[in-house]
Amino acid sequence: MRYIAQVSSTIDGWSTRHSVLAMARRAAALINSLDADRPDPGDIADVLRAHGEPGGIELTTCDVDGMRAAAALLREVFAAETADSAARHLNRLLAEHTGPLRLTSHGGGSPWHPHLDHDDDAPWDEWFLASSCMALTVLVWEHQRPPGRICSSPSCRNAFISQGSGPERRYCSRRCATRERVSAHRRSRSVEQSGGTR
Numbered sequence: 369m370r371y372i373a374q375v376s377s378t379i380d381g382w383s384t385r386h387s388v389l390a391m392a393r394r395a396a397a398l399i400n401s402l403d404a405d406r407p408d409p410g411d412i413a414d415v416l417r418a419h420g421e422p423g424g425i426e427l428t429t430c431d432v433d434g435m436r437a438a439a440a441l442l443r444e445v446f447a448a449e450t451a452d453s454a455a456r457h458l459n460r461l462l463a464e465h466t467g468p469l470r471l472t473s474h475g476g477g478s479p480w481h482p483h484l485d486h487d488d489d490a491p492w493d494e495w496f497l498a499s500s501c502m503a504l505t506v507l508v509w510e511h512q513r514p515p516g517r518i519c520s521s522p523s524c525r526n527a528f529i530s531q532g533s534g535p536e537r538r539y540c541s542r543r544c545a546t547r548e549r550v551s552a553h554r555r556s557r558s559v560e561q562s563g564g565t566r
């Protein structure tokens with residue numbers, strides 16, 4: 369089902385799209401899109417395409433329901449605040465929801481790479497959970513830190529990958545960081561003002 373159109377792509381381009389960090393970022397983007405009340409299968413397909421999944425993606429509402437359940441499980445890994453806790457959550461998911469580690473080249477359409485789903489034609493929810501667990505596991509291994517976070521803004525539930533270039537972030541986006549900075553500033557001014565009237 370997947371990677372069929374990639375026979376002609378170079379190995380370099382392939383590794384960029386499928387680097388562990390790219391897979392982990394795709395997991396976070398899917399978790400956030402699937403958090404909507406009734407996510408539109410077309411929107412989820414767009415997120416997959418935006419993260420390098422080749423065209424011809426056909427998702428049903430049933431697929432999306434399964435992916436939502438997977439997203440809820442993965443969210444626990446993003447909420448973990450220590451490497452130990454992230455590892456415990458991942459170990460449970462790996463024991464209960466993924467298959468044994470195997471190598472696939474998708475019938476020669478891609479370089480050999482590891483998968484944790486049971487088959488190249490696994491349903492979307494199984495593929496999403498397995499590929500996300502794989503990426504998050506490697507990130508914990510590599511950095512000995514939780515692989516991601518949930519945005520610190522109380523009005524946002526976005527998961528994001530906190531590893532990569534730059535300092536560790538508390539917010540999922542510049543927008544959330546700005547909103548929280550402005551409201552912290554307002555709070556401190558109102559404390560100053562109420563202090564002044566006493």
Ligand SMILES: [Zn+2]
Nearest residue numbers: 519524540544
């Ligand atoms: Zn946010």
